[in-house]
Amino acid sequence: xxxxxxxxxxxxxxxxxxxxxxxxxxxxxxxxxxxxxxxxxxxxxxxxxxxxxxxxxxxxxxxxxxxxxxxxxxxxxxxxxxxxxxxxxxxxxxxxxxxxxxxxxxxxxxxxxxxxxxxxxxxxxxxxxxxxxxxxxxxxxxxxxxxxxxxxxxxxxxxxxxxxxxxxxxxxxxxxxxxxxxxxxxxxxxxxxxxxxxxxxxxxxxxxxxxxxxxxxxxxxxxxxxxxxxxxxxxxxxxxxxxxxxxxxxxxxxxxxxxxxxxxxxxxxxxxxx
Amino acid sequence: xxxxxxxxxxxxxxxxxxxxxxxxxxxxxxxxxxxxxxxxxxxxxxxxxxxxxxxxxxxxxxxxxxxxxxxxxxxxxxxxxxxxxxxxxxxxxxxxxxxxxxxxxxxxxxxxxxxxxxxxxxxxxxxxxxxxxxxxxxxxxxxxxxxxxxxxxxxxxxxxxxxxxxxxxxxxxxxxxxxxxxxxxxxxxxxxxxxxxxxxxxxxxxxxxxxxxxxxxxxxxxxxxxxxxxxxxxxxxxxxxxxxxxxxxxxxxxxxxxxxxxxxxxxxxxxxxx
DNA sequence: AAATTTTTAGAATTTTTATTCCATTTTTCG
DNA sequence: CGAAAAATGGAATAAAAATTCTAAAAATTT
Numbered sequence: 251x252x253x254x255x256x257x258x259x260x261x262x263x264x265x266x267x268x269x270x271x272x273x274x275x276x277x278x279x280x281x282x283x284x285x286x287x288x289x290x291x292x293x294x295x296x297x298x299x300x301x302x303x304x305x306x307x308x309x310x311x312x313x314x315x316x317x318x319x320x321x322x323x324x325x326x327x328x329x330x331x332x333x334x335x336x337x338x339x340x341x342x343x344x345x346x347x348x349x350x351x352x353x354x355x356x357x358x359x360x361x362x363x364x365x366x367x368x369x370x371x372x373x374x375x376x377x378x379x380x381x382x383x384x385x386x387x388x389x390x391x392x393x394x395x396x397x398x399x400x401x402x403x404x405x406x407x408x409x410x411x412x413x414x415x416x417x418x419x420x421x422x423x424x425x426x427x428x429x430x431x432x433x434x435x436x437x438x439x440x441x442x443x444x445x446x447x448x449x450x451x452x453x454x455x456x457x458x459x460x461x462x463x464x465x466x467x468x469x470x471x472x473x474x475x476x477x478x479x480x481x482x483x484x485x486x487x488x489x490x491x492x493x494x495x496x497x498x499x500x501x502x503x504x505x506x507x508x509x510x511x512x513x514x515x516x517x518x519x520x521x522x523x524x
Numbered sequence: 525x526x527x528x529x530x531x532x533x534x535x536x537x538x539x540x541x542x543x544x545x546x547x548x549x550x551x552x553x554x555x556x557x558x559x560x561x562x563x564x565x566x567x568x569x570x571x572x573x574x575x576x577x578x579x580x581x582x583x584x585x586x587x588x589x590x591x592x593x594x595x596x597x598x599x600x601x602x603x604x605x606x607x608x609x610x611x612x613x614x615x616x617x618x619x620x621x622x623x624x625x626x627x628x629x630x631x632x633x634x635x636x637x638x639x640x641x642x643x644x645x646x647x648x649x650x651x652x653x654x655x656x657x658x659x660x661x662x663x664x665x666x667x668x669x670x671x672x673x674x675x676x677x678x679x680x681x682x683x684x685x686x687x688x689x690x691x692x693x694x695x696x697x698x699x700x701x702x703x704x705x706x707x708x709x710x711x712x713x714x715x716x717x718x719x720x721x722x723x724x725x726x727x728x729x730x731x732x733x734x735x736x737x738x739x740x741x742x743x744x745x746x747x748x749x750x751x752x753x754x755x756x757x758x759x760x761x762x763x764x765x766x767x768x769x770x771x772x773x774x775x776x777x778x779x780x781x782x783x784x785x786x787x788x789x790x791x792x793x794x795x796x797x798x
Numbered sequence: 799a800a801a802t803t804t805t806t807a808g809a810a811t812t813t814t815t816a817t818t819c820c821a822t823t824t825t826t827c828g
Numbered sequence: 829c830g831a832a833a834a835a836t837g838g839a840a841t842a843a844a845a846a847t848t849c850t851a852a853a854a855a856t857t858t
Contacts, residue, residue: 279805279855298571298609301846311807316847326847328814335572360661360792367784368649375642375649375780387634407691410684410783417681418776432706502692502787506649506780509684510641513776518634553825553835575816585837590817600817602844 260323260330264337268293270322278321281310285318297334301327370499371506377495378507390474390490390515395522397446397472403429403462404450404476411450411476411505415512422520431458438465448515450476452496452503455483463487476511534597534604538567538611544596552595555584559592571608575601644773645780651769652781664748664764664789669796671720671746677703677736678724678750684779685724685750689786696794705732712739722789724750726770726777729757737761750785 261267268290275286288308289296296304305312316327324330394400400419404412412428419426429437436458441447447466451459460483463473467487475488478496485491492515494507535541542564549560562582563570570578579586590601598604668674674693678686686702693700703711710732715721721740725733734757737747741761749762752770759765766789768781 281806298612300844302844312846313807313848314805317805328846360665360788361656361658363792364656364661364784364788365653367788368653368781371649371780371784372646375645379639379642382635382638384635387638391634407688409691410688413687414681414684414779417683421775500791501695502791504780504787505688505783506645506778507642509779509783510638510645513778514634514638514641517774517776518637555836574814576814586816587818587837588835591835602816 260325261333264293264334267322267333274321281314282318282321284308284310285315289318293334296331297337366499367502367504370497371504373497374495374504374507375510377497378510381493381495382511383493386490386492387514390492391518391522393446393472393474393489394448394515394519398425398444399440399442400424400426400519401429401441401445401447401466402426402450403447403459405431405456405459407503407505408450408452408456408459408476408508411508411512414509415448415450415516418513418516419520422516422523424516424520424523429462436462438462441466441469441471443469443471446472446474448474448476449484449488450508450512451482451484452478452508453482460484460487474515476508476515534599535607538608541596541607542567548595555588556592556595558582558584559589563592567608570605571612640773641776641778644771645778647771648769648778648781649784651771652784655767655769656785657766660764660766661788664766665792665796667720667746667748667763668722668789668793672699672718673716674698674700674793675703675715675719675721675740676700676724677721677733679705679730679733681777681779682724682726682730682733682750682782685782685786688783689722689724689790692787692790693794696790696797698790698794698797703736710736712736715740715743715745717743717745720746720748722748722750723758723762724782724786725756725758726752726782727756734758734761748789750782750789 261270271286271290275283275290278286285308288304292304292307295307299307301312301315305315308315319327319330322330324333402412402415402419404415409430412430416426416428427437427440429440447463449459449463455477463475463484464487466473473484473488473490475482475484475491477484477491477493480491480493482491492511494511496503496505496507498504535544545560545564549557549564552560559582562578566578566581569581573581575586575589579589582589593601593604596604598607676686676689676693678689683704686704690700690702701711701714703714721737723733723737729751737749737758738761740747747758747762747764749756749758749765751758751765751767754765754767756765766785768785770777770779770781772778
C-alpha cells in the first residue's frame with residue numbers, strides 16, 4: 251500500500267468510519283482485508299474488546315490489527331476505540347433500568363405488561379429501520395402522489411392504522427376516502443379511474459380488504475399494500491408492497507412500526523402533492 | 525459492613541446485578557454508596573470505561589470502586605466489566621447505521637421521514653418506560669376491571685387508539701362500546717350505572733370527549749383518562765389520569781407510546797376479569 | 799530469475815490499567 | 829469520652845494491554 255493512499259485524517263464519527271472502511275477495503279493486502287472484513291461485521295464490539303480479542307476473532311496477529319487501525323487514519327487501536335466508546339451512548343441510561351423495574355412488578359401485573367409492550371414496540375421500530383425497502387417506499391409514494399383520490403382500506407386490527415392515515419391525509423388536504431365497512435356497505439364503486447387504493451391487512455388477512463384490492467386491480471387501478479409479508483395475499487394485486495416487521499407480544503401486536511410507516515407515507519405523499 | 529452480609533456469589537446477569545445493587549444500596553457507607561448510585565445511573569458505561577474513569581465520575585478514589593466491586597461479589601472490576609461486555613449486544617450495530625442511512629436519503633425524502641418517525645416512536649416508548657406512574661395504572665385497571673360495560677371514547681387523532689382498544693376488548697371478551705361519533709349521534713345514555721368510561725384525548729382536546737367525560741362524572745360513573753398532561757381538561761372529571769409522553773415530529777405524533785399504554789390497559793383489564 | 803518493495807509475524811518494550819496494602823481518618827458502641 | 833471496628837485515600841505493585849520494531853516471507857517489478 252502506497253503511503254499517498256493513506257488518508258491521515260482519522261474518522262471522527264461512526265459514519266465516517268464506515269465510509270472510510272468501504273473505501274479502502276478493496277485494495278488491501280490479505281491480512282489487512284481480513285481485519286477490515288471482521289471489523290465491518292463486528293463494529294459494535296470494538297468499544298468493548300481488546301486488540302488481542304479482535305485479532306483473534308479476525309484470525310490475524312495483533313500487530314496486523316494495529317497496522318489496520320493506522321491505515322484507517324488512527325494513531326493506533328486506542329484512538330479508534332475511543333471513537334466507539336464515545337459514540338456508544340444509546341437509549342440505555344434510564345430506560346433499561348425502568349424497564350427492568352417495570353417487569354419486576356410481577357408477571358401479569360400491569361407494569362410488567364407495559365414493559366413487554368414497550369419492548370415489542372421498540373423492537374418493531376428497530377427492525378423496521380433495518381428492513382425497509384427504500385425502492386418500494388419511493389414507488390408507493392409516487393403512486394399515491396399521482397392519484398386523484400386515495401382510498402384507504404384496513405379492517406379489524408388494521409383499522410386503527412387506516413383511521414390514522416385518513417386523519418393525516420385530511421390534515422394535509424389530500425383527498426382521501428376511508429373504507430370503513432360501516433353497515434356492511436362496500437363502496438367499491440367509489441373508486442374512479444385515476445384513483446389509487448392503499449390496502450392494509452395482516453395475518454389473518456381480512457377477506458374484504460383482499461377483495462377490494464383485487465377489484466381495484468382488475469379495474470387497472472394502482473394498489474399499494476401495507477402488510478406483513480411480501481408474499482401475502484395482496485402480492486398479486488398490488489403494484490407496490492410495503493412490509494412492516496411487527497413484533498407481537500402474546501396475541502397482540504404493537505402497531506408501532508406500522509403506524510410509523512403509515513404516517514411516513516401520508517406525510518411524504520402530502521408534501522409531494524405540494 | 526459485616527463480612528456475613530457479603531453475598532460472595534457474583535451476579536451472572538445484568539438483572540441479577542441490578543437486584544443485588546438495590547438490595548445492598550441502602551446499608552452501604554458513604555463512599556460505597558456514592559459508587560452504587562453512580563453505577564446504578566450509569567450501568568451502561570461499565571462496559572466501556574476504566575476503573576479510573578468511573579471512579580472520577582462517581583467522585584471517589586479508584587480503590588473505593590474496587591471495594592465496591594468486591595462487595596457485589598466480583599473478584600474485582602475486571603470480572604464485573606466482563607459481565608457487561610458480554611451482555612453488551614445492543615441494537616445499534618445495524619439499527620443506528622441504518623437510521624443514519626435512512627436520514628441521509630435527503631431532507632424530505634420518504635426514507636428520511638421514516639427515519640424521523642421511527643426515532644420519534646422510539647423516544648416516546650423510552651420516555652413512557654421512565655415516566656409511567658404505576659399507581660395510576662394500577663388504579664385504572666381496577667376501575668375498568670370492575671365496570672360492567674366499558675365505554676371508550678376518542679376522536680380525531682385519538683380515534684385510532686380508541687378503535688384499537690375496542691378491538692382488543694372484543695378479542696378478550698370484555699363488554700365494551702366504542703363511541704365513534706358516527707352521524708353526530710352521541711350515545712351518552714348508553715352509559716348505565718355500573719359502567720365506566722375510558723376517555724382519550726390530546727391537545728387540542730376534543731370538545732365531545734371532554735363533554736362525555738364530564739357527563740359521566742356528573743352521573744357518578746368512574747372515568748379513566750388517557751391524555752398528554754396530568755392537568756389537562758380531563759383532570760377534574762377523571763378518577764385516574766394516565767399520561768403518555770408522546771414525541772412529535774412535525775405536526776404529527778407517533779402514537780407508539782399511547783398504543784402501548786392502551787393495549788396494556790386492555791390486556792390487564794381482560795385478564796383481571798378472568 | 800534476480801532485485802526491490804511490500805507485507806507479515808511475533809518477540810520486546812512501553813504504556814496504561816487494575817489491584818493490593820497500609821497508614822490515617824471516621825464512625826460506632828460500651 | 830475512649831477504645832474498638834470500619835471505612836477511606838493514596839501510594840506501591842502487579843497485571844494486562846497497546847504499540848513498536850525487526851527479521852523473515854511474499855509479492856511485485858524489471
